[in-house]
Amino acid sequence: MAVAPPVAIIMGSQSDWATMRHAAETLDALGVPHETRIVSAHRTPDRLVAFAKGARDAGFKVVIAGAGGAAHLPGMTAAMTPLPVFGVPVESKALSGQDSLLSIVQMPAGIPVGTLAIGRAGAVNAALLAAAVLALTDGPLADRLDAWRAAQSASVAERPVSEAP
Numbered sequence: 001m002a003v004a005p006p007v008a009i010i011m012g013s014q015s016d017w018a019t020m021r022h023a024a025e026t027l028d029a030l031g032v033p034h035e036t037r038i039v040s041a042h043r044t045p046d047r048l049v050a051f052a053k054g055a056r057d058a059g060f061k062v063v064i065a066g067a068g069g070a071a072h073l074p075g076m077t078a079a080m081t082p083l084p085v086f087g088v089p090v091e092s093k094a095l096s097g098q099d100s101l102l103s104i105v106q107m108p109a110g111i112p113v114g115t116l117a118i119g120r121a122g123a124v125n126a127a128l129l130a131a132a133v134l135a136l137t138d139g140p141l142a143d144r145l146d147a148w149r150a151a152q153s154a155s156v157a158e159r160p161v162s163e164a165p
């Protein structure tokens with residue numbers, strides 16, 4: 001069986017992709033191979049169990065899990081794998097993602113989920129954290145991460161400009 005890429009990006013629904021694609025794009029920019037899957041804690045529980053229990057043996061090193069509303073995916077994944085799990089609260093229509101955030105962040109002691117910000121910022125930062133974990137044992141990736149951060153700093157203007165009305 002083919003060895004999985006180091007990062008799995010899982011999400012509860014197709015509707016989460018608009019947010020989670022930012023994690024995928026950030027990993028692409030850093031040259032970090034990844035796989036994307038829809039895994040719903042509620043609608044596809046058997047898929048969740050199979051993924052989470054098999055993730056380490058499959059070869060994944062880090063899991064990024066995005067979900068919205070009653071966002072149980074990151075926590076349930078963390079309950080079934082020893083791999084680091086980073087949770088991304090997707091912005092919900094009803095409660096602007098505050099439901100997602102609280103569902104993901106308030107884990108009981110013993111089963112950690114590294115919880116990021118709501119929405120795009122969380123997805124980007126989950127990818128950067130995943131890359132940082134992998135960079136601990138991957139020198140070339142560490143160099144690419146340094147270059148990414150330097151490019152980000154260089155892209156910030158010294159002074160603001162007026163925008164066209």
Ligand code: RP5
Pocket residue numbers: 011012013014015016040042066067068069070090
């Ligand atoms: C959650 O329910 C998903 O993670 C998604 O954020 C939310 C809504 O899903 P859809 O009804 O759009 O499929 O499980």
